Amino acid sequence: MAKLYFRYGAMGSSKTANALMVAYNYKERGKKVLLAKPKLDTREVGVMHSRIGLEQPCIYVEDLVEKSLDELNKYDCIIVDEAQFCKKEDVKFFTRLVDDLDIPVICYGLRTDFQMNLFEGSMWLLAWADKIEELKTVCWCGRGARCNARIDADGNMVSSGEQVELGANERYISLCRKHFTERKTGPV
Known part of the structure; x- marks a missing residue:
């Protein structure tokens, strides 16, 4: 049974690298994966890129939600990076992919901004995700950084x-x- 995942972490917790490694694992097993990120992330158009140098082509979430469910039914997994920038309707669409098509959707992003306020996408992922996981990183003092x-x-x-x-x-x-x-x- 597919699930909607929200894997969040503070800056520097290797969210994008983790997303790309998960995509690699699916592909290595002959599975078809679709990578997406919101248009608000304009740093590299059409590319999901981690700071350690891993990268893969991706589409925009806004283009993903415009596709028909039949077009998306051919994928075994959908991975979304920078999910904090998603809108409520995007997250709602992810729940349809999980519930109606039985496709796991794995979202990576920040939970809160620099003022400790939730991002819109994070808020709805925290509300609707089937599984919520923290990707850890550390503060300069050695404690967990959130x-x-x-x-x-x-x-x-x-x-x-x-x-x-x-x-x-x-x-x-x-x-x-x-x-x-x-x-x-x-x-x-």
Whole structure:
């Protein structure tokens, strides 16, 4: 029985690399996989790319949801990266793929933004996913990091601004909740 998965993690938890490795495992077994990401992720058009250099072609989620269920029925798995940028209707469509076509949909993304607010896609995945898993990474102190801090050029935390700032990996660090709350981005 297929499930809707939400695999979330803070920045640097290897979400995209994990997505690409899962796709590789399916393909190695002769299965047909479709990779997708939301159009809001404009860093590389038509490519799902991880920081460690893994990459595969992908389509946009917005194009995926326009396809008929018959067109999608040929896939054994659908993998969505940057799922936090999905809309409620996208996530609802993922539930139809799982429930009506028995196709597993595995979504990867951030749970919260740099202000600890849920993203729309993450909120609905947390509400509707059959299985929710955290991909772990660590804070500078060694504790589990679950918070995404946006920092300025001097390494100080930023508390205001647009929810989304693409292509600025150097502007984000992962922190444990204690250091996020204390606004401590590294050892003194």
